[in-house]
Amino acid sequence: MNSDSSGESFAQKLKTLLRDERFWQVAFQVITLGIVLLLAAFFVGNLNRNLAQQGRSFGFSFLFNPAGFSIGESLIRYRPNDPYWRALMVGLSNTLSLVAAGIVLTTVLGTAAGVASFSKNWLLYKLSRLYVGLVRNVPLLLQLFFWYFAIYGTLPRPESQISALGLVFLNNRGVYIPWAGSAVLALLGIGVTIFAAVMAVFLWQWRTKLRIETGTGGKNQLMGLIGLGVLWLAFVILALQWTFPSPVDGGGVTGGLRLTREYVAALSALVFYTSAFVAEIVRAGIQSVSRGQWEAARSLGFQSGLVMQLVVFPQALRVIIPPMNSEFMNLTKNTSLAFAIAFPEIYSVANTTYNQTGRPVEVFVVLMATYLVMCLIITLGMNQLNRAVQFKER
Amino acid sequence: MRKWGILAATLGLALAACGGDTTTGGSAAGSRLDLVKDRGQLICGVDGGIPGFSFVDETGAFSGLDVDVCKAVAAAVLGDAEAVEYRRLDSTERFTALAGGEVDMLSRNTTWTISRDTSVGLEFAPTTFYDGQGMLVRANSGIETLEDFQGRAVCVETGTTTELNLTDQMRQLGVDFEPVVFQDADAAYAAYDEGRCEGMTSDKSQLIARRSTLPNPDEHVLLDVTMSKEPLGPVTVNNDSAWFDVVKWVTFGLMQAEEFGITSANIGDFEASDNPDIARFLGQEGTLGTDMGLPNDFMVQVITQVGNYGEVFDRNLGADSQFNLERGQNALWTDGGLLYSPPFR
């Protein structure tokens, strides 16, 4: 700074300042921050005034008051005089059961439909395209109502229920399937199944690698796979103390696991809807693998099934996994629509909680945090998977 | 387009008023009554999905007991029973809509409870329908008491006191039942109708109204239990007694008219009545109407355009409707019912 800075030089300075892009960058940010803060102050001020006028203050202590309403189905123990937070946990457990089953089934059905669009069988190919073209263009909420009322609603009453092989029973209350003897055993069974699946994939890759590198072998690994399968089957059949549903005189079912109609309808609608999107993702992924890869693999004498399995699909996975993440997130968020067909997932419980307590803001914060955490967990998992299938740059 | 303009203006005004601490329209100057008069239309919150109380028919017209209360207020304030705009509100948003000033009044099967009257900040006009929570079951289901619901399913609509009452009753009895909770009543009745639940619980009047709309009404019966008291009536917001008085006394007026025996058909015979009570009531004497800020003959408008309580009841729920409900508790006090209007003096 010059001590004798005249007005002109100040104007000069101002000019240079105004021409300096860095000044504008800083100024722009300051202005933005100012606007955001002003808006926030305006909104929060209004909120406080409105709440004060209704004689309420912001706080989460209400979560510890007894809820007083009952919930139709829950995975954890719940009584009506439990506090609200426990009721919300029940809702969360229901949401999670929908999400977990939904992700597994969507992956299976979506991949199948995606691969089917490359089938040599004209009918199967057409069917896959028809399915995708129909289901993607009809709103999910409508499909939920359709499944609940127009499909599961037409099942017979418990008096005249349908049974499949005496193992599965269907009526308009829900679907009854054989299930492990207790919750602990069921969880154990699921855990062992996942572990076995991971082991199997590992063994299979090992075998494939050996066969590619040496052209022979893989016998030991194949034996290992078969052994694993036998062990898993034995464990599942013998260790889980299965209980089977059995019909009761005058209609109804005891034993086994009852999946309520709400759950089954919500799951069907979610899986069918999301799978159509997944099918498109899988199709685009397979198409993204260049034609040359197919041709190269064929010219090496691979059968077309093997081409898909060894050459094309691993490459397609790189393109498939990132958008799958957002589909799974959509599935998670879409479970909130199940409240419309009376499935007590977390949004439905939160809605009731808001009705009873009149605290929209707090309930919304709880909801938002819950869904964010769920989405975050899915994203983390998918990112791990993504890292595993990306090109290894060598 | 005009709406958006009004919206912008209100926003601007509200922003301008932000400086001063705006209290709710408590002063008579800022009463809803003037707002309704200026607007030339009453905005009334209704359900729109309860046959007999408020229902939209194929032509898009609203009808029902709740709707007729709205009409009566519009006839009293504006002289035109048709100057009503109906807002369909579900049970979860009705109080927010009322507190926020989106509607002038609720006439939406709302149960009068102490917490709603105090902590939620509402004012309850006189009860227009005394109801109680009941349970609808199939006649051939063998269910006779609430205890029979052990292990069975009940369909219920969320956002109402119904859900809590049901839980309380069942807890007292120690019955372990399966609630199937729907967001809206239509879905709940549909699910009950096709056998998802053994029971359907709601206010008895609704159950009776809905039963008549089921494919075979005779196959369904009401259990002989009353789980709660449900006094239903119109509602306005706290701190606006000028407006609340209007809604309150128009509602009473419907009952008083029936007590006097004045109907929409015979009102001409009473125009020059020498009974001072009736003359005051119809505004030929005194200033009952103008003291409230209404035309002095406001009850004449109400009775000619809407009718008295008995007519309204018969038209929507009673003998002249498909529901054929008994008056029961909803008869005048002179006939052993609970309807009792304070004197118009």
Next chain:
Amino acid sequence: MTPVTPNSLASAPPAVIALGPVAWAKKNLFSDWFNSVLTVVIVTIFGLGLFRLTNWAFTTAQWEVIPRNFHLFMVGTFPARFYARIWALFALICGLAGLSWGVLGRNVSTLFSRNVLIGLGGVCAFIVLFPPTRPSALILLPLVALVAGMAAVGRQVSRKVPGMGQWISLSWFLSYFVGLWLIGGGLGLTPVSTNDWGGLLLTLFTAVSGIALCFPLGLLLALGRRSHLPLVRWLSTAYIELVRGVPLVAFLFMGQVMIPLFLPVGARPDRVLRAIIALALFSAAYLAENVRAGLQAVPRGQQEAAMSLGLNTPLTLSLIILPQALKIAIPAIVGQFISLFQDTTLLAVVGLAELLGTGRSVLANPAFLGRFAEVYLFLGVIYWFFCYAMSLGSRKIEEKLNTDHR
């Protein structure tokens, strides 16, 4: 593996060497034992399903619920005496659509190819055979003629006068406000409260408004997230990620219940407006991500080239980067618009009588109790029609703009 043409949604059958149907079937349905089994299984299941569906549709289904409530499905409780206004709007849209079609197809040999003629004929036949109750064939047939006529006019004019495209875009933009005026009234027309807007009218209105609002917002957010100003980037990112972590139902619920809480006492925007705001704010976050993906796909060299020509940042963005990014992002953006259109069904849950909400209130009418399948199928067809049309349009635009050579 038979090569399958990409982007064909069950329209182009695989190339067939014409050797008669038997040879074709042998090749495509029974090439080996596995395929044969598959074919038999599909035919059995699909045939059974189709048979049951047809059987239901023509015997047990009671379709009178649709024609009797047709006007409710279309415009909700809009006062019948103002139907002329709706028709005027419909005619305006038909005219503009025809004009656009003509302008877009100015370079094709004929507008009215065999398929188009069959389609138009089918529409006319449908109108004559199944006239909806209130809107009679007398109004609908001239409208079809109007579309065709305007298409011919548009084609002729645009061949002579270049630059018609901008005028068409401007007209579409203006038509939105004309439509708002025709539906809502004011300025010499009797106002109709948004309360009475319903059915398909409300669905389309909320969807169009939501799209119009969320596009600029999404664009700004996408640019903000890629900005090199840390604060702007941080704020945009926070908004996008927070919104994408919440289900739309919760968001709409917030719109209906909480917007009034955040505003000064007594200020309560109209319900429809509240729903549109919530929809737009929600969709903008998703749209921003689509645009951002497009922006990332534009090679850096483009920006550097523009900078070296002396263009400043706003000019570089608006003239060089954004056009390319948007072109890349078109399928994703249209996909977002389609899901926004489908998301309008959630307004039924927060108590607006749009198409699905109207359907539910019709189902509550004692006269039509239990007609779920009929009503939901009918609604499904309407939604499917609009969404499919959008995705078809997106594919057409993609083909038109596809300037890179593969």
